Amino acid sequence: MYAGPEDTEKMAYEGLLDVANHVIRALRHSPQITSRLDIKTGIVTGEDLLPLIEFMELVGEDDEAVPWMDGLTYRKAYEEGKPPVVVLFGADLTTSTSGWDCGACGFATCAEFNKYSKLHRGMGPQAFGPSCMLNVLDMGIACDYACAAASKYDIENRIHVSVGLSALHLEYLEDVSYILGLSLGPLEEFWYYNRPAFTEIWDREFNDSYTLDKFRTVFSIMFQSFSGNFHPAIKSYDEWWDAETQDYVGVTPDPEINEVKDMLWPRILAIVPQFRERVNAIKARNKAEDAI
Amino acid sequence: MPRIHVNEWPPYAPSNQNSKDCSLIAAKLMMNAAQTAPVTGGVDQVEGEIVYGHDELDDIARKMEELAYSLGNKKKEDQWKYEAVMARESDVVLFLGDYRAKETPMDSGCGICSGTPDCSYLYERRRVAAGQIDITDRSLSKTAIDGPLCGVRVVDFGHCVGSALWMAKNLLVDCRPFLTMGIAGQRLGYCRNSAIVVGLPVATTSKNPYVDIHYDYHVINMEKLIDSVRKSYIILRQGGPDYRLRRLSRGPSGDEEEDE
Numbered sequence: 001m002y003a004g005p006e007d008t009e010k011m012a013y014e015g016l017l018d019v020a021n022h023v024i025r026a027l028r029h030s031p032q033i034t035s036r037l038d039i040k041t042g043i044v045t046g047e048d049l050l051p052l053i054e055f056m057e058l059v060g061e062d063d064e065a066v067p068w069m070d071g072l073t074y075r076k077a078y079e080e081g082k083p084p085v086v087v088l089f090g091a092d093l094t095t096s097t098s099g100w101d102c103g104a105c106g107f108a109t110c111a112e113f114n115k116y117s118k119l120h121r122g123m124g125p126q127a128f129g130p131s132c133m134l135n136v137l138d139m140g141i142a143c144d145y146a147c148a149a150a151s152k153y154d155i156e157n158r159i160h161v162s163v164g165l166s167a168l169h170l171e172y173l174e175d176v177s178y179i180l181g182l183s184l185g186p187l188e189e190f191w192y193y194n195r196p197a198f199t200e201i202w203d204r205e206f207n208d209s210y211t212l213d214k215f216r217t218v219f220s221i222m223f224q225s226f227s228g229n230f231h232p233a234i235k236s237y238d239e240w241w242d243a244e245t246q247d248y249v250g251v252t253p254d255p256e257i258n259e260v261k262d263m264l265w266p267r268i269l270a271i272v273p274q275f276r277e278r279v280n281a282i283k284a285r286n287k288a289e290d291a292i
Numbered sequence: 293m294p295r296i297h298v299n300e301w302p303p304y305a306p307s308n309q310n311s312k313d314c315s316l317i318a319a320k321l322m323m324n325a326a327q328t329a330p331v332t333g334g335v336d337q338v339e340g341e342i343v344y345g346h347d348e349l350d351d352i353a354r355k356m357e358e359l360a361y362s363l364g365n366k367k368k369e370d371q372w373k374y375e376a377v378m379a380r381e382s383d384v385v386l387f388l389g390d391y392r393a394k395e396t397p398m399d400s401g402c403g404i405c406s407g408t409p410d411c412s413y414l415y416e417r418r419r420v421a422a423g424q425i426d427i428t429d430r431s432l433s434k435t436a437i438d439g440p441l442c443g444v445r446v447v448d449f450g451h452c453v454g455s456a457l458w459m460a461k462n463l464l465v466d467c468r469p470f471l472t473m474g475i476a477g478q479r480l481g482y483c484r485n486s487a488i489v490v491g492l493p494v495a496t497t498s499k500n501p502y503v504d505i506h507y508d509y510h511v512i513n514m515e516k517l518i519d520s521v522r523k524s525y526i527i528l529r530q531g532g533p534d535y536r537l538r539r540l541s542r543g544p545s546g547d548e549e550e551d552e
Binding site: 151154190193194207211215219223225227230232 | 461500503504505506507512516517520523524527528
């Protein structure tokens with residue numbers, strides 16, 4: 001047998017599915033506090049990732065930074081023909097079944113929590129709730145086992161709330177209230193940390209118009225203000241002494257941002273159905289293939 | 293009964309020192325892993341040195357900042373400065389050096405360094421006496437690393453660094469190999485027998501300090517940020533009243549008392 005550079009690279013990428021398999025075994029074997037968490041798992045890769053990527057890109061518009069970053073990172077991997085193998089794992093955390101009456105949720109007994117939980121199900125910006133805290137803890141332990149297993153195989157990996165949340169919206173897994181997504185691959189160093197997808201677009205213009213702008217908003221009073229003044233003037237990166245007008249830091253209402261934030265949820269609800277249709281088609285195709 | 297409490301913040305407080313102590317153990321194990329790495333012919337060639345403590349790490353960072361300018365490589369200037377911050381944010385720095393790469397090459401005529409079959413490339417560029425490379429002239433080279441080096445030794449040195457990194461990974465401490473730190477460490481006299489030194493900083497923190505580095509990191513980082521808050525807040529609090537004479541209510545839901 002001989003396998004050249006292209007073949008071995010292909011084999012290595014195919015091997016990611018074996019790692020995904022191992023990750024799923026590891027998270028099913030994770031030691032649990034409740035030992036009752038019903039973890040549901042799935043694997044998505046290749047073109048079946050597309051609904052997920054496009055959804056994150058759409059949510060990522062209007063400065064939703066995390067889905068924007070992850071959408072960008074996934075898109076680059078997909079387009080370079082090395083899409084990650086994504087392990088999705090989730091569980092229904094909304095019902096307490098362990099009978100600890102531990103109080104971590106804020107109720108004295110599990111029965112009280114379950115009664116409350118049944119009547120108050122809802123979706124926040126990042127998760128479905130309410131959740132039993134012991135279930136959440138077990139979900140955390142399972143997640144750590146999954147990541148540690150991936151780490152043992154020395155492949156680039158990262159756990160994403162954004163991917164899990166998108167998968168939850170699009171119903172890649174059903175009957176769960178929370179999903180996390182673990183990306184395995186691309187087989188490169190720091191794909192999800194230093195992010196080559198960013199490095200590529202991060203030129204001087206992007207730095208000055210996007211990141212610097214954000215930094216100035218977040219850090220300005222710490223770094224760039226003149227001290228000892230109730231209306232601190234801000235030193236820009238340019239020569240502020242030559243600027244025609246001076247910038248200041250202040251807390252003011254921002255109707256524009258408010259509108260964007262208010263529209264986020266309706267925007268997501270509006271786009272979810274069409275994406276769900278695509279995911280359902282993927283699942284139906286998968287079922288049909290299984291039947292053969 | 294003794295208690296060991298760990299907390300990342302504030303740095304160098306006793307609770308943080310407890311985890312730094314463990315980073316030190318990790319670095320020691322990494323150093324041993326480097327020694328057991330497979331090398332050509334099993335010939336010893338790697339030396340290690342561990343540095344820890346606030347001032348010691350700051351010394352390394354300062355040397356890196358100095359080299360950022362003094363080496364005169366504009367393209368790498370930022371990298372030196374950003375990585376100096378990482379040295380300061382580390383718990384321990386492990387230096388690994390190869391003490392054979394310059395002085396006692398493998399002498400196998402392999403050709404990896406030059407494409408010639410007789411090691412002449414290496415010997416022609418060194419002071420040689422009795423077939424031995426004479427390293428007594430220790431005037432600093434103009435480049436960051438004093439080459440040429442024996443390629444076989446450098447490959448072997450890669451195994452050593454790799455084994456140390458592998459150990460770090462298995463101990464779940466954050467670590468990355470840095471040439472900048474290695475060169476600075478060597479100029480400070482660590483691993484002083486080696487012509488090539490790599491710095492392996494170890495950190496036990498929630499956020500891996502060696503990734504996700506933005507531009508201007510040498511002036512915008514956690515340490516500078518906190519110092520800037522102190523700088524601004526300390527000035528602004530000067531407008532405070534005498535809290536013993538004047539007490540304010542905290543609104544209708546909390547404290548019912550009127551302002552005095």
